[in-house]
Amino acid sequence: MSFRRISLALLGLFFLLGPTGVFAHNGQKSGLHDYSFFELWNPPLFIGVISVFLLYLHFINKNRRGNPDFTPVSIKRKLSFLGGLIVFYIALGSPLHVLGDSFLFSAHMLAQSLVYIVMPPLLLMGLEKWMVQSVxxxxxxxxxxxxxxxxxxPLLLFNILFSFYHIPIIFDKVVSNTIYHNLTHLILTATAFLMWLPIFPVSDELDKLSPLQKLGYIFGAGVLLTPACALIIFADEPLYVVYANAPQLWTYHGPLDDQQTGGIVMKVIQELIYGTVIGYIFFKWAKKEHIQDEYVPTINEG
Incomplete structure (x- = not known):
């Protein structure tokens, strides 16, 4: 079982079992109570996610058997990969997906934050380089x-595409059509992974940045995402017709409030994740420098 098949399985899960379950903003349902359990929780996607994780474990165990030089995959990596799959399911297989597709812009932005900002680093940190050589x-x-x-x-590509996607005339056209919506999510997800690869490279060819450059890279990613969030947060009227005309779940939370909440949600999650990654890079860098400082005197003494 090659990891290439696992990658294809992930792609198939996203495109076939993810956002396709609900036609965005069809106006035929007024609340979550109008949806079936199957529509709210997407059991095929849940089964698919579990299957991918089992394939991941099977691939690891298969390579370990009969290979005395095999380096065990740490529990942290396994949990990271599982965490990425769980985030994927929450964003695209739970009621959050229905809320975001048909009712609330804030839920839509939360789901996007999970898929583009939270999921990629978790999945990439769950991989060893030998796992993805063929891919x-x-x-x-x-x-x-x-x-x-x-x-x-990739840094510019993702952020430019994300910003263009949230231009109102483009957004309304895309979100109102299931095919366009799914295709756009697929492109943005792919470019999000490309954006994260320089930070969590899965091959030596992609490991181009020093720790200091990675810190600057993450800072730049945060800056580039800010204009789109600011446009959404500080607008004085609803920007997106599809959500302004969507059924309102709460009278006290109108379209403008929902829109501003969505922008804040995206920005807060971005700051939390980017801040966490900056801390991870910095402490990993400091640990490496400390080990080198201890190693050099030992050589000199010898």
């Missing part, structure tokens, strides 16, 4: 991953 080779062969060798390109 990386294919990516470079067809030039898909070549842009990740120049970190500035």
């Amino acid at each position: 990386i080779k294919i990516g470079f062969k067809y030039k898909i991953l070549s842009i990740a060798k120049v970190p500035l390109i």
